[in-house]
Amino acid sequence: MGNLEVLVLEKKKDRAKYVHQLINDLEALEYMIRNGLIEKEPVRIGAEQEFCLVNNSFLPVNTSMGILEGLNDNHFTTEIGKFNLELNLDPLELGGDCFSRLHKDVVTFLDKAKEIAKKHQSRILLTGILPTLRLRHISEEYMTPKKRYFALNEAIKRSRQQDFRIHIKGVDELNLLNDSVMLEACNTSFQMHLQINPDEFIDKYNWAQAIAGPVLSACVNSPILFGKELWSETRIAVFNQSTDTRANSFVLNEKQARVSFGSHWETKGISDIFKDNISRFRSLLTSDFEVDSMRQLADNKIPHLKALNLHNGTVYRWNRVCYGAAGNKAHVRIECRYIPAGPSVADEIANMVFWVGLMQGQPEEFKDIANKEDFKNVRANFYKAGRTGLDSIFTWNDRQISAKDLILHELLPISRRGLKNSEISEANIDLYLGIIEKRLKSWNGAEWMVKSYRNLQHKKKPLEAVQVLTAYIYENQEKDLPVHNWQILQPELQTHFHIQRIVKHNMNTNIYTVDEKDSLELVINMMQWNNIHHMPVINSKKMLVGLLSWKDVEKFIKDTGSRHQCVKQVMKKDLITTTQDKPLEEAIELMKINEIGCLPVINKNKLIGILTRNDIHT
Structure with a gap:
């Protein structure tokens, strides 16, 4: 889709014309398969590296x-968010030292991007979800100004006819409404491509599905979104919900989501996947x-099947079938889309080596897997891995087995055999599979982030904690250290950069509130129970309407008759408030000038936090 100027399908005539072109492309694909026009060899690999752009405080930047x-450089292209870019690597033939060459290519291109980024006061970061993202970054204001992104956004919104409801439950819970597909911009991936012999495609595709859960469990790297600790690979849940064209309703919805793992084994042919x-x-x-x-085929030209590829680009299977043509030769490949970016380039290449080795080393006992394994077990394994990473217990070959045991004792040996059969150099095999093995014995990216983030929050509020976390991700990446060599961050760790402090850095979001109709007696007891000195008052629409301080209620403690009054009769109504993005120094000055000890923090008149003198000194 990135190479086409696209428009939203609106008119019946345009829709009919496009469907006709789709059918024509399908006929051409089937003709090429029947007549041996799809390449069977050599096998090639390829990759797409998505990355984030941050400023010197490690916050997203629109550069x-x-x-x-x-x-x-045509190797680089845009992503939907202004704070992301994508690098498309040149394909390489599978064999020899191809993976270390790919590693070098990624580093070389990223170094080039880093030099340009410096001129824009920006840095490059590899991570599945940038920990410093905030809700403001998923608005249309941050959408890349390209027609195709606005067209996709408009088309999906028109299909849904309602806002996107996002609900992800992990250790914490995220529950929000968003009015665009921009939540997709939270995700950055390292997408891996493997060319497949068309005669073996269906069996290979099913095998790719079977190994997806275990492979993902070793590679998870996206546990934090908007400061909340969610899934080990939160990208899976985010992408599933951010581009869902299905509307919420009271009717049971049996339709499959555009982003999906699939619902069944493939049992027919390559073209049937596209037809489905x-x-x-x-x-x-x-x-x-x-x-x-x-007509192109009749003229001995290999077509690019642009209509088919455009449609395929709006259906987001985690293992996606792809058709490509170059040099008047056609090929088919599997695009593995579930692997996150980071933690380092070395980790990404190790992930790819592990996956390609498994694909090439498919054991005889797992051939024709569609007739041997229940697809629901495979699908369940994938979502278990997304939620719990290496803590997952998988159903594999009619038994329950831990992710670590399965990978260490069964899948790594299979991968090693597959790589040897593909004539990959021993040095490449030992280096990259060694990274996977050491990761299993220490921690993966998600585990490192969670442990470090929890430690940092002992001494820091969430925004500062994620900034420090992101800074050390950056430092480790600059050394291209595999994540198993990263040190867990400790609570006392200080930053190496200056933080421009805003209210959000210090405000407290874990607050108690009361309704204006609540009794004064309840307020007094709540303040005593929880040792708090300020109580915000909200109405039925969750709007801030008043504030009570301990001084306001202290005089009623002994006056039992007055304690039955409602909050509305006693609360202060003329409030001085602030916003989360106001510089902290300005908020402190506001408190001094007005001789107050508390500032409610609001967004669109709704209370989102509170800033007190105690918060300023923490």
Whole structure:
């Protein structure tokens, strides 16, 4: 989709024209498969590296367009968020030292991007979800100004006809409404491509599905979103919900989501996977398709199947079937989309080596797996891995087994055999599978983040904690250290950079509130029980309408007759408030000038926190 100028499908005539082109592309694909026009060898690998852009305080920064212009390199392209970019690596033939060469290519291109980023006061960061993201970053204001992103956003919103309800439950819980697909911008991935012999494609695709859960469990790196500790790989839940075209209703919805793991084994042919997608998911976008694919084949030209690829680009299977053409040769490949970016380039290449080795080393006992294993077990394994990473217990080969035991004792040996059979150098095999093995015996990216974040919160409020966390992710990445060599961050750790403090850094969000109709007696007891000196008052719409201080209620402690009054009769109504993005120094000055000890923090008249003198001195 990135190479096309796309429009929202609106008119019946345009929809019919696009469907005709889709069917024409499908016929061309089937013709090429029947007549042996799809490459069987050599096997090639490829990758897409998505990355985040942050400022010197490690907060997201909207500099992608300027950096892209400065790069002037077709290997780089935009993502939906202004604070992300993507690097597309050149494909390499599988064999020899191809993985260390890919490693070098990624580092070389990222170094080039870092030099340009410096000129824009920006830094490059690899992570599945940037820990310093805030709700403000998922508004349309932060959407990359490209027609295709606005077209996709408009098409999905039109299909839903309601806001996106996001609900993710982990250790913490995230529950919010958003009015665009921009939540997708939270996700950054390292997408891996493996070319597949078309004669083996269906069996290989099913094997890719079978190993997805165990592979993901070793690679999880996205446990934190908006300061909340959610899934080990929160990207899975975020992406599932952020581009869902299905509307919420009181009717049981049996439709499959556009982002999905799938619901069944594939048992037919390559083209049938595309047919299933077209049957389930209506086209959202269109473009100008001037070429008849069947006519191109008649002229001995390999078509690019642009209409089919455009539709495929709006159906987000975690293992996606891809068609490509270059040099008048066609190929099919599997795109593995569930692996997060980071923690380091070394980790990413190790993840890819592990996956490719498994794909190439598929044991005989797992051939024709569709007739040997229940697909629901495989699907359950995938979502277990997303939630709990290496703590998962998988159903594998008719038994329950821990993720670590399965990978260490069964899957790593399979991967090693597959790599040897593909004539990968011993040095590459030992280096990258060694990283996976050491990770299993220490911690993966998600475990490192969670342990470090919990430690930091002993001494710091959440915003400062995620900034420090992100700073040390950056430092370790600059050394290209695999995550098993990263030290867990300790509570007393100080930053190496200056934090421009705002109210959000110090405000307290774990607050008690009362309704204006509550009794004064309840307020007095709540303040005594919890040793608090300020009590915000909200109405039925959760709007801030008043404030009670201990001085306001202290005189009623002994006056039992007055304690039956309602809060509304006693509370202060003329309030001085602040916002979370106001510089902390200005908020402190506001408190001094007005001789008050508390500032309610509001967003659109709704209470989101409170700043007191005690918070300022913590």
